[in-house]
Amino acid sequence: MRPDTAVILSAGRGTRMRPLTLTTPKPLLPLDGRPILAHVLERLQAAGVTRIIVNAHHLAEQMEAFLADYPGVTLLREEQLQETGGAITAMLAQNLLPDAPFYVVNGDTYWVDGPSDTLRRLAQAFDAAQMDTLLLLARAAGAVAETGRGDFLWPRDSGLQRRGERDVAPYLFSGVQIVTPRLFAQAPAAPFSMNCLWDQAMETGRLGAIVHDGVWFHLSTPEDLERANAVLAALEVGNTT
Template identity: 65%
Template sequence: MRPDTAVILCAGLGERMRPLSDSTPKPLLNLAGQPILAHTMARLRDAGVRKVIVNAFHLAEQIEAFFDRYEGVIVRREESLLETGGALAAMAAEALLPDAPFYILNGDSYWVDGPSAALPRLAAAFDPRREDAMLLLARSAGTIAETRFGDFVWDREAGLRRREEREVAPYLYSGIQIATTALLHSDKVERFSMNRLWDEALAAGRLNAIVHDGVWLHMTTPEDILRAEELLAAREVGNST
């Protein structure tokens, strides 16, 4: 069964995207003629997602105004930054998360589907009996992102692991995953990163991944936006929305 719920993380300050993010939240910056979030919502609707939970902090009123046009969206405004893991814990504490698997997406990620749409492909690969979360990884080579070191090494025999210090890893986290609430090992709401949850799941052998078969464009700086626009305009990547 495909998930009908998704979490979109939109509370970040977007500091490296300044000055653009001084007046506009990073997920609302335009790419290919629309805010990044508009592309994300189109893909979620295509994947059958009808309930979306969003966290907001920086310029939260703009995030709320954007989602006013959509049905089935809950925007949770944070009084102080909880980071990615803390935001998820707060949503769970307020009983906003389903018992079934759900998607978790960074609000600033843009991807182009490959032969198969990424979200249904992720859902089809995920087995909650064996995994608490499954990440969609992107290949570091040729990606618009900070790719100096990468995030993960995936030895098909040894399994998924974090890169070691000074090691160059071939895979990056794309900002897209599927999970269940089993990923949260505590009901305590505090400020912490999703990395803590991944490390706990890795240690328990309950974190897995698939590799994206399309193109992923993660915009970190204003220059990244320009490069992405040039690629899309030149039809080297294409726009699948």
Template identity: 45%
Template sequence: MSDAPDQTAITRAFVLAAGLGKRMRPITATVPKPLVEVAGKALIDHALDRAAEGGITEAVVNIHWLADQMEGHLLHRSGRPAITISDEREALLETGGGVKKALALFGTEPFVVFNSDSFWLEGPKPNLSRLIAGWDPEAMDILLLVAPTATSLGYDGAGDFFMDSDSRLAWRGEREVAPFIYAGVAILRPELFADTPDGSFSLTMLFARAIERERCYGLRLDGQWLHVGTPEAIAAAETRVKESASAS
């Protein structure tokens, strides 16, 4: 990673909040996953509050599943970031297609993409601030926040990435176990979407292209990533939050 990161502030974000939350059922039969509460606050509010703390002033949030609930909740938020809703009621566009639909709102500058269920315990310095400070437009097309697979609470998969000494990322092989998992926050260039399909597609397409060009980098999360993917994971995450609060 370059020693001369870009000094231009990144102040816009896209928050992915349109998914069906199938693994969180039966809760998500009646409540959209971003509105599921952990430690007394909806997951999307955890994400938006982190965005505000990191200097994000404008956020686009896409909605699809139980969209009226999502819209009502977002309209009652106050303070930063200012929210624009990207309505996907007619068709779910996946992660890449959802961002592309709203791309005109971001201009030509890099922006942050958040999964609405991105949830972690902070280390000494906020991770979004670290990610933005680490962005280097000369070297990078994408910068991902990645968490150590071994210490992530509620995650039992094989990981996503290997990271070299320069912080470049590479996918794990089919039968490999990788030391890092995507923590659900990234910085992307808008021009990456120029040669992408219309309609539904995944952001992993852009990750793969950037990895092939050796322009996809990672920043190791400082703290602990909490994977809130199932109803059972909510209680485990809340216990860990309480433990962290009592220890601080």
């Protein structure tokens, strides 16, 4: 079953993207001629998502003005930053999310589909009987931008593992996942990162992952954004329009 609800996490200050984010929220920075967030919304709606909640904190009035043109999208202002996990526990506490799997997408993520639609492929791979969350991973070697030392190892003979202190990991979290409310059953007090919930799910064997089969753009710094725009302008990869 494909999720019909999504959360777009957009409350961060985007400090690594300064000075661009001093005057513009990171999700509203232009990519391929449109705000990054516009691409995310378009992808979710094309995948059949009918209810979207976007949180905002930094320059929230700009986010509110932008989203006024998107019916079915709810803006939730955070007076104090709750981090990724705390933001969703707050939404669950307010009964804003279903008792069913839903997408969680970072508001600054951008990808190009491979042979199949990425969000639908993620939904098809999700198994609520065995997973509390399913992550979309990107290959560090194929990402557009500097990706550091990666996030995850995935040995052939075992499940997903965190990168050790001295490791260079081949996979990164893409900013896209499907979660269930069950993932938050033992969540700590906010603010907290979803990373701690992934660790819990990993320990119980309930964290799943698939690897993106298209191109993923890591948008962390102004240089990343400039490189991504140059790649898309040169039509080196396909785009969503």
